[in-house]
Amino acid sequence: MGNTFGHLFRITTWGESHGGGVGVVVDGCPPRLPLTEADIQPDLDRRRPGQSSIVTPRKETDTVKILSGTFEGLTLGTPISMWVKNEDFRSEAYNEMAEKFRPSHADYTYHAKYGHRAWPGGGRTSARETIGRVAAGAIAKKLLREFWGVEVLACVTQVQHLKAVVDPETVTAAAIESNILRCPDAEAAPAMIRLIEERRGEGDSVGGIILGVARHVPVGWGDPVFDRLEADLAKGMLSLPATKGFEIGSGFEGVLLTGREHNDPFRNVEGRVVTTSNRSGGIQGGISNGATIHFRVAFKPVATVMHPQDTVDVHLQDTTLRGRGRHDPCVLPRAVPLVEAMTALTLIDHALRHQAQCGHPGSRNS
DSSP states (O other): OOOEEEEEEEEEEEETTSSSEEEEEEEEOTTTTOHEEEEEEEHHHOTTTTTTTTTOOOOOOOEEEEEEEEEEEEEEEOEEEEEEEOOOOOOGGGGGTBOOTTTTTTHHHHHHHHHHHGGGGOOOOOOOHHHHHHHHHHHHHHHHHIIIIEEEEEEEETTTTOOOOOOOTTTTTHHHSTTOOOOOTTHHHHHHHHHHHHHHTTOOOEEEEEEEEEEEEOOOOOOOOTOOOOHHHHHHHHHHHEEEEEEETTGGGGGGSSHHHOOEEEETTTEEEEESOTTTTEETEEEEEEEEEEEEEEOOOOOOOOSSSEEEEOOOOEEEEOOSOOOSSSSSSHHHHHHHHHHHHHHHHHHHHHHHHHHHOEEEEE
8 A cells, every 4th residue: 555665675664653653564685684773773873853953853762673584683584573662752742733734744635535644743644654764774785785785875965056066986975974964065065054054043944955876786687668777766766755856867957968978888898898977877778787876866845844824724724834843944964864775675676676587686797
């Protein structure tokens, strides 16, 4: 019913924002992978609220517990279930939302579809649902790294009108984590942080763009026609809360070029086929070509703002609603591990599908 992602490496997330907790079931993880909570927690710490002055002050430790699927520190090949307890929720801040629909949230559409909704904290539509994705994504990243040498990264490259300069070929995790925004451009990041703080002081919010990167992906991952690798990446990214756009490689800017300018020439370098440019973003014909995969995801401004806005109530009467509670003025810093997670989950599923279909893990020497 839309709570499951993937084919051979499948995840199902569960739980509501103000319930007893949230979690995920991972099915299809190969056996004998060394795995403990210590492998999962670092990414959850990057996603958790209360980590800096430019995110929601909700205090959650987001401590993960592995409930099944491992024994003596190794995966069993059986379903891995993980749980994170909700600790610091304040449902009273949402009392008014029981009767009124928040503009640009899922309140109205969930009510119209199901006739019943968990209004405290947004229930299933809350960004706390992404905890399960990040936990599962940590497993996927470890598999990709240890079995294929694939590196998955993401970083902030734009906040509203402010843009950073980031090279997907050379950006490092250390540079990304060097500031609270997770923007590796040391010159652009301070101005971006100030802009977020200004909007927060005004009771408003701001959006921006996150760059996703996957390096050392073997040639051959992805399938024609409907299961193109970039199509599945787009689905994964646009399934994240607050996303409004996806582009890969040259993206929309590619329309400004001619075909001759846009094409990525092939060359043989020491027995390997490589491209001398990468406007395709590492994928051609829906299949990875061995170059770095890079794409951008646009995140809208957070919908909850501390100003009265027009809306309707459950009786379809016109009214107004002012945002309350604790909310991010910008989702970008905490969305970086989300983009990494969905990238890893998409890639590991295609890695296993390729191996099952073709009998080998993919090649760096096509």
